[in-house]
Amino acid sequence: MTASTTTSTTATVPISVGTGPLSASDVVAVARDGAAVVLAPGAERAVAASRRVVEALADDVVAHYGVSTGFGALATRHIPAERRAQLQRSLVRSHAAGSGPEVEREVVRALMVLRLATLATGRTGVRPETVRTYAAMLNAGITPVVSEYGSLGCSGDLAPLAHCALAATGEGDVRDAGGRRRPAAEVLAAAGIAPLVLAEKEGLALINGTDGMLGMLVLALCDLRRLLRVADVTAAMSVEALLGTDAVFAADLQALRPHPGQADSAANLRALLAGSPIVASHRGPGCTRVQDAYSLRCSPQVHGAARDTLAHAAAVADRELASAIDNPVVTADGRVESNGNFHGAPVAYVLDFLAVAVADLASIAERRTDRFLDVARNSGLPAFLADDPGVDSGHMIAQYTQAAIVSELKRLAVPASVDSIPSSAMQEDHVSMGWSAARKLRRALDGLTRVLAIELLTAARALDLRAPLTPAPATAAVVAAVREHVAGPGTDRFLAPEIDAVVALVAGGGAVAAAESVTGPLA
Numbered sequence: 001m002t003a004s005t006t007t008s009t010t011a012t013v014p015i016s017v018g019t020g021p022l023s024a025s026d027v028v029a030v031a032r033d034g035a036a037v038v039l040a041p042g043a044e045r046a047v048a049a050s051r052r053v054v055e056a057l058a059d060d061v062v063a064h065y066g067v068s069t070g071f072g073a074l075a076t077r078h079i080p081a082e083r084r085a086q087l088q089r090s091l092v093r094s095h096a097a098g099s100g101p102e103v104e105r106e107v108v109r110a111l112m113v114l115r116l117a118t119l120a121t122g123r124t125g126v127r128p129e130t131v132r133t134y135a136a137m138l139n140a141g142i143t144p145v146v147s148e149y150g151s152l153g154c155s156g157d158l159a160p161l162a163h164c165a166l167a168a169t170g171e172g173d174v175r176d177a178g179g180r181r182r183p184a185a186e187v188l189a190a191a192g193i194a195p196l197v198l199a200e201k202e203g204l205a206l207i208n209g210t211d212g213m214l215g216m217l218v219l220a221l222c223d224l225r226r227l228l229r230v231a232d233v234t235a236a237m238s239v240e241a242l243l244g245t246d247a248v249f250a251a252d253l254q255a256l257r258p259h260p261g262q263a264d265s266a267a268n269l270r271a272l273l274a275g276s277p278i279v280a281s282h283r284g285p286g287c288t289r290v291q292d293a294y295s296l297r298c299s300p301q302v303h304g305a306a307r308d309t310l311a312h313a314a315a316v317a318d319r320e321l322a323s324a325i326d327n328p329v330v331t332a333d334g335r336v337e338s339n340g341n342f343h344g345a346p347v348a349y350v351l352d353f354l355a356v357a358v359a360d361l362a363s364i365a366e367r368r369t370d371r372f373l374d375v376a377r378n379s380g381l382p383a384f385l386a387d388d389p390g391v392d393s394g395h396m397i398a399q400y401t402q403a404a405i406v407s408e409l410k411r412l413a414v415p416a417s418v419d420s421i422p423s424s425a426m427q428e429d430h431v432s433m434g435w436s437a438a439r440k441l442r443r444a445l446d447g448l449t450r451v452l453a454i455e456l457l458t459a460a461r462a463l464d465l466r467a468p469l470t471p472a473p474a475t476a477a478v479v480a481a482v483r484e485h486v487a488g489p490g491t492d493r494f495l496a497p498e499i500d501a502v503v504a505l506v507a508g509g510g511a512v513a514a515a516e517s518v519t520g521p522l523a
Contacts, residue, residue, distance in 0.1 A: 046122025088203030098147030110215025141177030153432035170195030216438035261307025276472035344434030
């Protein structure tokens with residue numbers, strides 16, 4: 001589990017999967033919180049109706065893609081009826097070709113519930129028992145082993161989805177509800193789930209979707225929403241501890257540039273700094289500072305742009321959640337038609353866009369942290385916030401850790417979606433790389449969590465060093481939350497465990513909760 005991922009207790013309210021879209025919160029509940037799923041009655045009827053369409057085509061002398069033909073570049077071969085079960089089985093086995101590290105449980109559960117949601121629309125032509133099998137696996141806590149590499153994002157996330165389909169047939173490995181890696185057949189039998197024997201069209205329907213990249217996008221949006229509030233908290237603490245001004249965050253100044261994210265971030269900063277004796281101590285005609293550095297003064301502009309980027313990505317995710325992606329599809333009027341809806345470009349673009357925003361959020365946080373350590377810029381604090389500079393190094397190397405992470409985040413911000421490697425004998429000659437974009441975004445969010453945690457740790461130390469002046473009630477509450485895990489200023493200590501403790505505080509929501517105990521809900 002990455003630092004940017006929270007683990008919740010098992011949800012008790014089942015998620016209904018029907019012919020309509022799942023919400024993002026539904027996906028998170030199943031993927032991360034372990035919620036069960038139930039099939040809506042309308043879904044079972046829709047699935048049965050589309051299955052009758054596929055079965056009617058099975059005996060047709062005319063070849064139909066996915067029903068009585070090969071796949072991809074082999075779509076021109078007509079497959080006789082007696083070999084079609086083997087056709088579907090071979091498709092799944094051959095496409096389960098992933099390699100590399102195992103993908104996280106929450107990602108696989110997100111992928112499976114999203115594929116289930118598409119199957120339940122009645123647009124894929126699978127049998128009702130196939131839909132019920134996927135629901136049963138989710139409810140039993142059975143998680144197919146999916147590897148990091150194998151998806152090009154077109155035709156969707158083929159290899160990851162194929163590993164899930166393979167497990168449903170009783171082949172390959174899974175993680176059981178206790179997290180142990182075991183043969184799929186053994187775990188299915190223990191759960192009372194009969195392995196699927198795939199019929200016409202079903203192998204294709206189980207692997208042809210954007211579910212992996214979409215699932216990771218939905219989880220990333222959940223994480224980034226929390227981290228954006230953390231970024232406002234750490235920025236407020238840094239502005240305060242560096243003797244910056246809150247005047248620039250005034251609502252009338254922010255309204256001159258009416259970006260909604262900027263307005264929300266500035267409102268958070270005003271709430272967090274309200275009633276600060278430190279800010280009040282240098283407010284007035286005696287203050288000689290004309291304006292703060294950009295990393296302080298422009299925090300709402302940068303944080304706000306990231307918020308607006310998230311809003312755009314969330315709109316794309318909602319549209320994708322409302323999609324039924326397969327090829328071919330069974331239309332509402334009973335046609336079976338090929339299409340290109342499996343192409344991951346819409347999702348891949350916003351995954352890349354979010355990685356850019358994440359890198360910049362981390363970059364400005366690192367710059368704020370660095371100001372604390374330099375006596376030429378920290379307004380009277382000791383060098384490196386050290387107890388005895390020279391004997392002690394203080395937070396010198398904590399900033400190095402930030403810098404190393406920020407440097408990596410800049411590399412991770414290079415878009416995956418502009419790349420394309422042709423495959424399937426040039427049939428799939430332009431691919432989205434959306435899965436790769438999602439994987440690097442997860443790593444980027446982990447990095448941002450750590451960068452913000454180091455800023456939080458450093459700013460809390462600096463606020464303590466401003467004594468006898470005291471911080472604002474909201475930022476003081478955050479410092480107190482940090483102090484439950486990490487001691488205050490003093491001689492140098494083993495720093496890595498302290499950083500890890502604050503990483504956990506950030507990832508688990510404790511930092512924001514402490515601030516909101518004073519401010520109320522932050523935007």
